[in-house]
Amino acid sequence: MGKERVDTGAGNGASLHHSVLDALGLEITAGTLAPGDGLTLDGIQERFGVSRTVARETMRLLESMGLVVSRRRVGITVQPPDSWHVYDPRVIWWRLAGPxxxxxxxxxxxxxxxxxxxxxxxxxxxxxxxxxxxxxxxxxxxxxxxxxxxxxxxxxxxxxxxxxxxxxxxxxxxxxxxxxxxxxxxxxxxxxxxxxxxxxxxxxxxxxxxxxxxxxxxxxxxxxxxxxxxxxxxxxxxxxxxxx
Amino acid sequence: MGKERVDTGAGNGASLHHSVLDALGLEITAGTLAPGDGLTLDGIQERFGVSRTVARETMRLLESMGLVVSRRRVGITVQPPDSWHVYDPRVIWWRLAGPxxxxxxxxxxxxxxxxxxxxxxxxxxxxxxxxxxxxxxxxxxxxxxxxxxxxxxxxxxxxxxxxxxxxxxxxxxxxxxxxxxxxxxxxxxxxxxxxxxxxxxxxxxxxxxxxxxxxxxxxxxxxxxxxxxxxxxxxxxxxxxxxx
DNA sequence: CCTCACTGAAAGGTGTTACCAATGGTGGGG
DNA sequence: CCCCACCATTGGTAACACCTTTCAGTGAGG
The missing domain is CATH 1.20.120.530 (GntR ligand-binding domain-like)
Structure with a gap:
């Protein structure tokens, strides 16, 4: 396999896009990815070794939590904390795990x-x-x-x-x-x-x-x-x- | 600011999967699609005339709101109200629009x-x-x-x-x-x-x-x-x- | 010479199709 | 009655065409 798979260790039950979602969700809520920072689908693909489809589905999920917005030509932009859906259990979980x-x-x-x-x-x-x-x-x-x-x-x-x-x-x-x-x-x-x-x-x-x-x-x-x-x-x- | 160009409608809001999401979200929250009911990607594709990708992304969104779960082979299953993410603004909106x-x-x-x-x-x-x-x-x-x-x-x-x-x-x-x-x-x-x-x-x-x-x-x-x-x-x- | 508007190309998300892999329910055979 | 093969259905990958948005280059006018 030429592609290196990023495995979160959980393995079973954790579908592929889930690990990518977790990683990015943690980084954004932790502030490692600051508001205004840009992401590209190509970047996600390359960094996690996933296909475009998975990268897109992950972005949709992140967008549905208010962590990013995706606009044409400009790419995917990390959103500031006040637009996060802080009642989403996953967001709460990430923030409790971070700083x-x-x-x-x-x-x-x-x-x-x-x-x-x-x-x-x-x-x-x-x-x-x-x-x-x-x-x-x-x-x-x-x-x-x-x-x-x-x-x-x-x-x-x-x-x-x-x-x-x-x-x-x-x-x-x-x-x-x-x-x-x-x-x-x-x-x-x-x-x-x-x-x-x-x-x-x-x-x-x-x-x-x-x-x-x-x-x-x-x-x-x-x-x-x-x-x-x-x-x-x-x-x-x-x-x-x-x-x- | 400074931009006086008027976007068509809400601009970014009307992407394709959004209308599918809206339709299904409304039906589930209204009870037209009862808990336990099954959905298939093919069904979505055919019914809304969209591609598989769009159907899948829509399902992911619905899943992220707790309205459905998607399991291999068994298909996509509508979830009961107590697993819905009732703090999600879209869920609130759909329920306010329904019965x-x-x-x-x-x-x-x-x-x-x-x-x-x-x-x-x-x-x-x-x-x-x-x-x-x-x-x-x-x-x-x-x-x-x-x-x-x-x-x-x-x-x-x-x-x-x-x-x-x-x-x-x-x-x-x-x-x-x-x-x-x-x-x-x-x-x-x-x-x-x-x-x-x-x-x-x-x-x-x-x-x-x-x-x-x-x-x-x-x-x-x-x-x-x-x-x-x-x-x-x-x-x-x-x-x-x-x-x- | 400077400013501004137009234009066209590049960039990057959006959507489509085709294909293979994994999985678990179903039904037939032993 | 139990086991196993089949296959329907979701999960994932790849390649491609399209469309919108942005930005730089260009040329006209002051």
């Missing part, structure tokens, strides 16, 4: 503070019996794991609980944020922003949220969730503010 | 209630002097137009004000919701959910938000925006609840 991680985490946390209290309130109104039961069960398990300091399984339950609340809210816009919230929770743990042992207040508040939702007390659920997230935000404060 | 419009509008309004108060608070902290001035100016203009009952230009100012607040918040996740909020405001007016003349309370509240943000009083801005959106939600109540 913009703490900025991203900060914005996402503020989004959580906005959305999750209302989602909890809605869940208190709309959740099924099964969901309410699972919620209470999760709170119990979280306390056990949290008090024994096993962070990773604790994170898994934390993710499940917040996802469940979003899903139970019945609002599709909230449901769609499940991946976002999961990414934040995972990133927070992996960034070392969690204490070695979850603080008792957090455990109590999770418990309070679960019970309020299960009991259908939507106002209590909302304020409990609000306090829980205030706790989260305060725990995050130590990161450098990074004000431009 | 899911009121459900969509309701979810989006709940999202606004979650996000905009916090965005207003953040704007009160972060906005530039220029943005604060523009905000006050907008409130004055809105009152004039609102009291004279000219709904369409009123809507334009309304959109500008809410967009400005989101932008001024400095949170990229909030900024990215500009299109969403604009779509809601536009859809609300076009759906006839607005009174012929904006109620005085709404005008007062817009004024209050603008002044609080301009003065940097973030708590006042937040509560004013919250009351404003409560007003919006109540005005929306007459639509049928549609409880599944």
């Amino acid at each position: 913009g991680r703490d900025t991203q985490l900060r914005s996402l946390t503020e989004l959580r503070i906005a959305v999750e209290p209302l989602a909890a309130a809605a869940a208190a109104r709309e959740a099924t019996t099964h969901q309410r039961e699972r919620l209470l069960q999760l709170a119990v398990e979280m306390r056990a794991l949290g008090e024994s300091g096993r962070l990773d399984p604790f994170m898994d339950l934390d993710i499940e609980m917040h996802s469940l609340l979003l899903r139970a809210s019945g609002n599709e816009m909230f449901v769609a944020l499940t991946d976002v919230v999961s990414a934040v929770l995972r990133g927070r743990t992996q960034l070392g922003l969690m204490p070695h042992r979850p603080v008792p207040e957090a455990l109590d508040l999770h418990d309070e949220v679960a019970r309020a939702v299960a009991a259908g007390e939507h106002e209590a659920a909302e304020t409990a969730m609000r306090r829980l997230l205030a706790e989260v935000r305060d725990a995050m404060a130590p990161i450098r503010p990074r004000k431009p | 899911g419009r009121d459900t969509q509008l309701r979810s989006l309004t709940e999202l606004r209630i979650a996000v905009e108060p916090l965005a207003a608070a953040a704007a009160a902290r972060e906005a530039t002097t220029h943005q604060r001035e523009r905000l006050l100016q907008l409130a004055v203009e809105m009152r004039a137009l609102g009291e004279s009952g000219r709904l369409d230009p009123f809507m334009d100012l309304d959109i500008e004000m809410h967009s400005l607040l989101l932008r001024a918040s400095g949170n990229e996740m909030f900024v990215a919701l500009t299109d969403v909020v604009s779509a809601v405001l536009r859809g609300r007016t076009q759906l006839g959910l607005m009174p012929h003349r904006p109620v005085p309370e709404a005008l007062d509240l817009h004024d209050e938000v603008a002044r609080a943000v301009a003065a940097g009083e973030h708590e006042a801005a937040e509560t004013a925006m919250r009351r404003l959106l409560a007003e919006v939600r109540d005005a929306m109540a007459p639509i049928r609840p549609r409880k599944p």
Whole structure:
């Protein structure tokens, strides 16, 4: 084979254009490819050893995420961050993997503070019996794991609980944020922003949220969730503010 | 600037695959193509009279929005609504144009209630002097137009004000919701959910938000925006609840 | 001599066709 | 009942014609 294939290592499931997409998406979101920089299909072909079709499909995908625009004669131009589709899970993923991680985490946390209290309130109104039961069960398990300091399984339950609340809210816009919230929770743990042992207040508040939702007390659920997230935000404060 | 040449139509917007994408996107989001339904590239080619390349690129775009998945041999399968990327502006647009419009509008309004108060608070902290001035100016203009009952230009100012607040918040996740909020405001007016003349309370509240943000009083801005959106939600109540 | 508008060629994305590779469901044969 | 070959269908490559946009060169007019 004359052409050197760039393999991301994943191999199975990762179709060819996907690896190219990943590489370019990472570079753009990381700023290695700055806004205004130009790309050409020929350049993509040569650099990744792919055909024109794959290069084009990749560009379309990038364009559909707002990372580039493609104009005739002028080529493909990298777009500035404010035209990126920051709700696209892939964009979030790339940014969490790159240097913009703490900025991203900060914005996402503020989004959580906005959305999750209302989602909890809605869940208190709309959740099924099964969901309410699972919620209470999760709170119990979280306390056990949290008090024994096993962070990773604790994170898994934390993710499940917040996802469940979003899903139970019945609002599709909230449901769609499940991946976002999961990414934040995972990133927070992996960034070392969690204490070695979850603080008792957090455990109590999770418990309070679960019970309020299960009991259908939507106002209590909302304020409990609000306090829980205030706790989260305060725990995050130590990161450098990074004000431009 | 300086270019006075007028492009045909929207210029770049009307490429070939775009119309195919639009047609299929509309059909899927409208439910005409039900989840589980299959598509084939040949079918697309034949139906729209396009080449294989265009058909494939269209499928990639649809796949990137979570509307379909494409697996070897098994074909392209329409996905259920809960895997759609509902924050993608095109998906929002299609759903607002189809039968899911009121459900969509309701979810989006709940999202606004979650996000905009916090965005207003953040704007009160972060906005530039220029943005604060523009905000006050907008409130004055809105009152004039609102009291004279000219709904369409009123809507334009309304959109500008809410967009400005989101932008001024400095949170990229909030900024990215500009299109969403604009779509809601536009859809609300076009759906006839607005009174012929904006109620005085709404005008007062817009004024209050603008002044609080301009003065940097973030708590006042937040509560004013919250009351404003409560007003919006109540005005929306007459639509049928549609409880599944 | 300088400025501006026209023109034509080059560049690069857009779309088409043909072809081969990989894959997994289907059905026939043992 | 199980296994295997077939083949439909998507994934990927290559070569080509087309069309729009840009830019440089050129010539006319001030």
